[in-house]
Amino acid sequence: MASTTTNGVVLEIPYGILQNFRTSRRFVVALIGRDGVTRIETSEFKRANAGLFVYTGDTAYFELVQNCNQNNTVLFDIDAVDPATGNVTTQATLTMPAYWMKRAKLSISAIDGTTGALTYTVTYE
Numbered sequence: 001m002a003s004t005t006t007n008g009v010v011l012e013i014p015y016g017i018l019q020n021f022r023t024s025r026r027f028v029v030a031l032i033g034r035d036g037v038t039r040i041e042t043s044e045f046k047r048a049n050a051g052l053f054v055y056t057g058d059t060a061y062f063e064l065v066q067n068c069n070q071n072n073t074v075l076f077d078i079d080a081v082d083p084a085t086g087n088v089t090t091q092a093t094l095t096m097p098a099y100w101m102k103r104a105k106l107s108i109s110a111i112d113g114t115t116g117a118l119t120y121t122v123t124y125e
Contacts, residue, residue: 013083014111016091016118018052018060020077021045026065027075033058048076054118060106068096075104080116091118101125 021027029048030041034057042048054060062075073096080091096104103125110119 012055014056014113014116015081016054016108016111016116017079017081017088018054018076018106019049019079020090021048022074022076023064025069028063028065030061031058032061054108056108056111058108060108062094062104062106064096064102067102068099070099072097073099078106078118078120080111080118082116083113094122097124 018029021029026043028041028043029052031039031052031054033039034055039058040052052060075094075096077090078092078094079088081088094104094106101124105123106120107122108118108120111117112119
């Protein structure tokens with residue numbers, strides 16, 4: 001599992017950030033570390049928008065309490081962090097492709113140690 005201190009200092013690089021959660025529906029998001037232990041589980045916009053740090057091997061589960069209300073509903077940003085400079089750039093914005101969907105699973109398979117770019121897969125239900 002990626003390690004951080006209680007004051008939020010990141011001790012493992014490279015890493016990415018999930019932030020800017022945007023949806024009119026209530027949601028729950030959980031981050032499962034590569035060791036299978038839940039690191040974060042929240043349904044609060046304030047906590048989620050503070051930035052959820054992700055590392056290689058992590059899985060983020062996002063679930064809406066009710067089905068989406070339109071196609072291509074924006075959920076949150078997947079941000080890359082340059083390991084050398086700390087600059088944060090939005091790599092992608094995750095959307096729910098169909099109005100009847102409710103869940104998204106984001107699996108981080110790699111993070112480039114030079115650029116900070118994330119390699120990931122997303123599955124929907």
